[in-house]
Amino acid sequence: MAKITFYQNNKTRLTQLAGFLAVSEVESTPLSSVPALIPASRMQKKASRRRSTTCRPNKRKLLHLPRQIQKRRKFLEEGLTPLVEKYWFQRYDLFSRYDEGIKMDEQGWYSVTPEKIAITHAKRCENATVIDCFAGVGGNAIQFASMCYHVVAIEIDPLKVDMAINNAKIYGVEDYIDFIVGDFFQLAPSLKGDVVFLSPPWGGPSYKWVKKFTLDLLKPKDGYAIFQAAQAITPNIIMFLPQNVDLLQVEELCWLSSPPLQVEIEENYVRSNLKGVTVYFGGTAASSQCGSS
Structure with a gap:
């Protein structure tokens, strides 16, 4: 003691x-x-x-805590699944007018093209008739309609088409888009347009864990089959692909045509984060306007 x-x-x-x-x-x-x-x-x-x-608390963290709680509460109030929480915090990058009544399903949250990138795509085909082959909830179709002559938006899921129509109305461009519920591969032989836009499903968020995203991972068919179906319509093709796509395979696509198509590859960033890669073929690679004036 x-x-x-x-x-x-x-x-x-x-x-x-x-x-x-x-x-x-x-x-x-x-x-x-x-x-x-x-x-x-x-x-x-x-x-x-x-x-x-x-024991003094971090005042800087406490200052932001109420704001974070409010955002989290708002997310829960919308009844969304945990899978889309990350994308919900980026909602204004997806649709700048989100608060006006934009609608998306779970797949739409992680597959829609961010608005800034969709605008970049649309600038490449001003005054053209554009065929959006996998329209989803309308992210690209809306921006095409804002700058192009006419848009044909094809989507196999009727619920997504209803959402895309709703979203197009919010942007005031619904009269410039023909929405079609159907399978692109079945409709392709009867389609005519100046530009074909391809943003096929990437297989969900898990695509990021693949070291090299090969074209056979695209849905519902591999990238070669999708490209050939589009090529039967026009050589002016735009493809939006994952950031980790195998670029050697992408370059091979231009050799499916005789003579080979001109190709341009562009990295797309939002807030300094790489979101995807856009590949421009034919006239979309050569100039900013490829439609009939």
């Missing part, structure tokens, strides 16, 4: 300093034989100051 020596007239102070120890023996020594002691009140102040320093 610890041995504590108390000094006359200072027992109270020393008891406060050594209160956490078990005392077995106490000796009494004249006060005049030892130096002056530090007042207990001062020691208590130092201890409390030390505790307040070590």
Whole structure:
């Protein structure tokens, strides 16, 4: 057990300093034989100051906490699944007018082209008739309709078509788009247009975990079959592909035509983050306008 020596007239102070120890023996020594002691009140102040320093919360984090809670609460109120939470926080990058009533299903959240990139695509085919072969919830079709002569938007899922029509109305371009519920591969022989836009399903968010995204991973058929179906309509083709796509395979596509098509590859960024790769074939690679004036 610890041995504590108390000094006359200072027992109270020393008891406060050594209160956490078990005392077995106490000796009494004249006060005049030892130096002056530090007042207990001062020691208590130092201890409390030390505790307040070590336990002080991060004010910077606390300032943002209520805002984060509000965003999280708003996400839950919309009844969305956890899978799309990441994309919900990017909703204004997907549709700048999201708050006006934009509709998307779960697949639409992670497959729609960000608006900034869709505008870049549309600028390549001003005044053209564009066929959007995998329209989804309308992200690209809306921007094509804003800049092009006419748009044919094909989507096999009728629920997505309803959402795309709703979204086109919000942007005021529904009169410039013909929405068709159907299979692109069955419709391709009867389609006519100046530009074909291809953004086939990438297989969900898991595409990012593949080191090299090969064209056979595209849905519902491999990239070669999709490209050949589009090529039967026009050589002016735009493909929007994953950021980790195998570029050697992409370049091979231009050799499916005789003579080989001109090709241009573009990386697409949103807020300094690489979101995908756009490949322009034929007239879309040669100039910014490929439609009939």
